[in-house]
Amino acid sequence: MSPENSVGVVAPRRVCFIEPLQLTSGAALPGFELVFETYGMLNAQCSNAVLVCHALSGSHHVAGHYADDPENLGWWDNLVGPGKALDTRKFFVVGVNNLGGCYGSTGPLSINPETAKRYGADFPLVTVEDWVAAQARLADHLGIVTWAAVIGGSLGGMQALEWSLQFPERIRHAMVIASAPKLSAQNIAFNEVARQAIISDPDFHGGYYADHGVVPTSGLRLARMVGHITYLSDSQMGEKFGRRLRHGEHKFSYDVDFEIESYLRYQGNKFASFFDANTYLMTTKALDYFDPAYHFDGNLAAALARAKASFLVASFSTDWRFSPARSREIVFALLHNRLRVVYAEIDCGAGHDSFLLDDEHYHALLRAYLENIAV
Amino acid sequence: MSPENSVGVVAPRRVCFIEPLQLTSGAALPGFELVFETYGMLNAQCSNAVLVCHALSGSHHVAGHYADDPENLGWWDNLVGPGKALDTRKFFVVGVNNLGGCYGSTGPLSINPETAKRYGADFPLVTVEDWVAAQARLADHLGIVTWAAVIGGSLGGMQALEWSLQFPERIRHAMVIASAPKLSAQNIAFNEVARQAIISDPDFHGGYYADHGVVPTSGLRLARMVGHITYLSDSQMGEKFGRRLRHGEHKFSYDVDFEIESYLRYQGNKFASFFDANTYLMTTKALDYFDPAYHFDGNLAAALARAKASFLVASFSTDWRFSPARSREIVFALLHNRLRVVYAEIDCGAGHDSFLLDDEHYHALLRAYLENIAV
Numbered sequence: 001m002s003p004e005n006s007v008g009v010v011a012p013r014r015v016c017f018i019e020p021l022q023l024t025s026g027a028a029l030p031g032f033e034l035v036f037e038t039y040g041m042l043n044a045q046c047s048n049a050v051l052v053c054h055a056l057s058g059s060h061h062v063a064g065h066y067a068d069d070p071e072n073l074g075w076w077d078n079l080v081g082p083g084k085a086l087d088t089r090k091f092f093v094v095g096v097n098n099l100g101g102c103y104g105s106t107g108p109l110s111i112n113p114e115t116a117k118r119y120g121a122d123f124p125l126v127t128v129e130d131w132v133a134a135q136a137r138l139a140d141h142l143g144i145v146t147w148a149a150v151i152g153g154s155l156g157g158m159q160a161l162e163w164s165l166q167f168p169e170r171i172r173h174a175m176v177i178a179s180a181p182k183l184s185a186q187n188i189a190f191n192e193v194a195r196q197a198i199i200s201d202p203d204f205h206g207g208y209y210a211d212h213g214v215v216p217t218s219g220l221r222l223a224r225m226v227g228h229i230t231y232l233s234d235s236q237m238g239e240k241f242g243r244r245l246r247h248g249e250h251k252f253s254y255d256v257d258f259e260i261e262s263y264l265r266y267q268g269n270k271f272a273s274f275f276d277a278n279t280y281l282m283t284t285k286a287l288d289y290f291d292p293a294y295h296f297d298g299n300l301a302a303a304l305a306r307a308k309a310s311f312l313v314a315s316f317s318t319d320w321r322f323s324p325a326r327s328r329e330i331v332f333a334l335l336h337n338r339l340r341v342v343y344a345e346i347d348c349g350a351g352h353d354s355f356l357l358d359d360e361h362y363h364a365l366l367r368a369y370l371e372n373i374a375v
Numbered sequence: 376m377s378p379e380n381s382v383g384v385v386a387p388r389r390v391c392f393i394e395p396l397q398l399t400s401g402a403a404l405p406g407f408e409l410v411f412e413t414y415g416m417l418n419a420q421c422s423n424a425v426l427v428c429h430a431l432s433g434s435h436h437v438a439g440h441y442a443d444d445p446e447n448l449g450w451w452d453n454l455v456g457p458g459k460a461l462d463t464r465k466f467f468v469v470g471v472n473n474l475g476g477c478y479g480s481t482g483p484l485s486i487n488p489e490t491a492k493r494y495g496a497d498f499p500l501v502t503v504e505d506w507v508a509a510q511a512r513l514a515d516h517l518g519i520v521t522w523a524a525v526i527g528g529s530l531g532g533m534q535a536l537e538w539s540l541q542f543p544e545r546i547r548h549a550m551v552i553a554s555a556p557k558l559s560a561q562n563i564a565f566n567e568v569a570r571q572a573i574i575s576d577p578d579f580h581g582g583y584y585a586d587h588g589v590v591p592t593s594g595l596r597l598a599r600m601v602g603h604i605t606y607l608s609d610s611q612m613g614e615k616f617g618r619r620l621r622h623g624e625h626k627f628s629y630d631v632d633f634e635i636e637s638y639l640r641y642q643g644n645k646f647a648s649f650f651d652a653n654t655y656l657m658t659t660k661a662l663d664y665f666d667p668a669y670h671f672d673g674n675l676a677a678a679l680a681r682a683k684a685s686f687l688v689a690s691f692s693t694d695w696r697f698s699p700a701r702s703r704e705i706v707f708a709l710l711h712n713r714l715r716v717v718y719a720e721i722d723c724g725a726g727h728d729s730f731l732l733d734d735e736h737y738h739a740l741l742r743a744y745l746e747n748i749a750v
Contacts, residue, residue: 025627185609186613189600189639192640193601196597196643199629221575226568226601229561237560238561243563243666252499252500254570257660257664258563264564264568281629
């Protein structure tokens with residue numbers, strides 16, 4: 001991507017909300033801060049705003065780079081910029097670090113005003129519904145009554161869907177990519193392994209590791225390794241790594257034999273060096289709990305009856321974490337309610353992570369859909 | 376299953392081999408013991424012997440129960456007994472705990488004669504080839520020149536296949552169930568997560584935990600949890616557990632919310648209470664390394680050219696660990712060599728674990744195949 005397609009140098013902003021926030025769990029936060037970035041200009045009618053929701057490990061840093069860190073491109077920089085599929089010449093794009101995150105928004109790493117220490121395990125569990133409620137405060141702050149679109153992949157797609165339910169009048173288009181209406185038992189099982197890896201790390205200290213000056217690195221590393229396997233497709237892993245040996249022969253030890261082992265260890269170590277364990281735990285729970293049909297006897301169509309947005313739903317053929325069948329459940333429930341839906345199943349080999357990648361058909365789909373949104 | 380179909384009370388036996396065993400890794404064992412069980416009677420021609428090879432967590436205890444432990448049925452008791460598919464009125468059935476195992480055969484828990492302490496991490500890595508070489512010594516000891524059949528599921532199926540290659544004259548039928556000719560990158564990745572869980576447990580002590588009087592319980596527990604997910608099918612997990620809540624509501628804590636979490640924790644805890652961590656590590660490496668085509672430039676057909684046995688290959692429709700496609704690779708390579716092959720893809724919802732279960736068509740298939748073996 002050439003530099004002229006980049007939003008260029010960006011800077012995060014911070015907003016403090018002093019009104020208490022009632023959470024789904026029954027707990028409340030006395031107030032909270034959100035860190036966010038914006039790209040492009042909000043138009044006079046405030047009709048061109050697009051909210052980008054992040055998934056498990058994402059952040060508010062969606063596009064561009066910081067002046068002092070030119071290598072650290074936003075996680076969806078391939079999609080967001082002038083002339084890109086989500087065109088910042090047309091749209092005012094907002095990225096936000098979710099409540100409970102570890103990139104600057106109020107979360108387990110923040111100071112608990114009641115104890116003057118980091119929240120750690122005392123930070124309440126927040127849900128997708130809570131994130132959306134917090135994002136609505138940000139919209140108010142920015143003067144955005146109605147989003148032109150809310151877009152996200154994976155857990156981000158769940159937030160886009162939740163926006164259409166919690167604030168049906170405030171979202172014109174929900175773009176739900178590589179997502180699911182709820183986790184399957186297998187999805188929950190993988191999350192539970194990740195959580196147990198973190199919780200059973202002796203450096204976890206019941207979530208109060210900050211008080212001990214340590215970090216549950218090895219638990220986080222395992223959590224990321226097992227997660228990472230589910231983000232990639234079997235076939236892509238086979239093509240990319242296969243059984244290729246790191247040292248050309250079997251080592252008959254527990255050092256790295258196969259390239260895939262080296263790759264997984266690298267990914268695990270990298271992640272554990274910067275991500276907060278309590279945020280990870282909390283986010284997997286937000287994933288597990290998300291289920292709009294929960295209060296509708298499992299009837300998703302009934303749950304989605306209050307939505308008014310138009311929808312783009314997209315899935316990827318080799319995604320086995322949130323397979324196309326899971327997206328079709330959403331599509332069926334939307335169609336049942338006679339809502340406008342564009343659905344695409346994209347033939348892409350990269351598994352769940354496809355939503356982050358450069359696939360030509362995928363980007364063309366998003367571009368076409370976004371071009372048709374009137375602002 | 377009625378008691379009259381059971382082999383009844385059984386007792387393990389032990390044999391000591393004093394000749395050194397050269398291992399694939401280059402290391403050698405000065406001698407070794409194997410624990411085994413037999414069911415039925417070896418006929419005068421010694422032509423009715425069937426070797427049952429176990430998978431990752433299996434043992435020599437294939438059928439029946441011990442006098443002092445009537446609840447502890449053999450792991451394939453539903454298949455092996457008088458009148459059962461593997462009929463002990465016809466066949467002399469042998470189960471053996473593999474070399475490096477933790478059920479009594481020489482392994483990491485055994486005393487190293489050189490140090491008078493448990494081997495622990497000093498026990499050499501053994502491979503599928505080494506297991507088969509050790510099993511051949513047992514065959515010699517029992518007077519079995521040629522097995523009527525060698526049968527196994529998963530890693531056990533790899534041993535059956537290896538028998539047909541290492542000792543083509545000593546096996547008439549290889550029964551390879553829910554297996555694969557080699558692990559995929561994804562298979563290796565899951566093994567690597569399990570290994571890292573064990574190795575990073577502070578109680579692992581580099582494999583010398585016995586010297587410290589501890590066991591890396593939490594690592595083993597995680598290893599089993601992640602393994603267990605891959606043994607079950609997504610659909611079966613959905614049917615069996617779905618999103619059913621343990622306490623009828625979301626707990627907003629890291630205690631058990633969903634039944635699947637409770638099940639996984641139970642399976643992990645149970646396994647960690649009896650299985651040896653070094654054996655687990657070693658066995659996953661044996662799985663990773665198995666690849667008959669390794670010395671044939673990846674050409675499986677060339678690798679299988681030396682086989683002379685007849686084959687039964689069976690796979691299960693919902694097995695995503697070793698999918699039917701993996702079994703078909705074996706079948707194609709066998710057919711290329713004009714070997715006799717029966718192949719069946721069994722429609723069973725239970726994923727990889729199907730090979731241990733009671734599926735009617737599966738058992739009928741094995742029964743029919745075994746009935747046709749002349750003894």
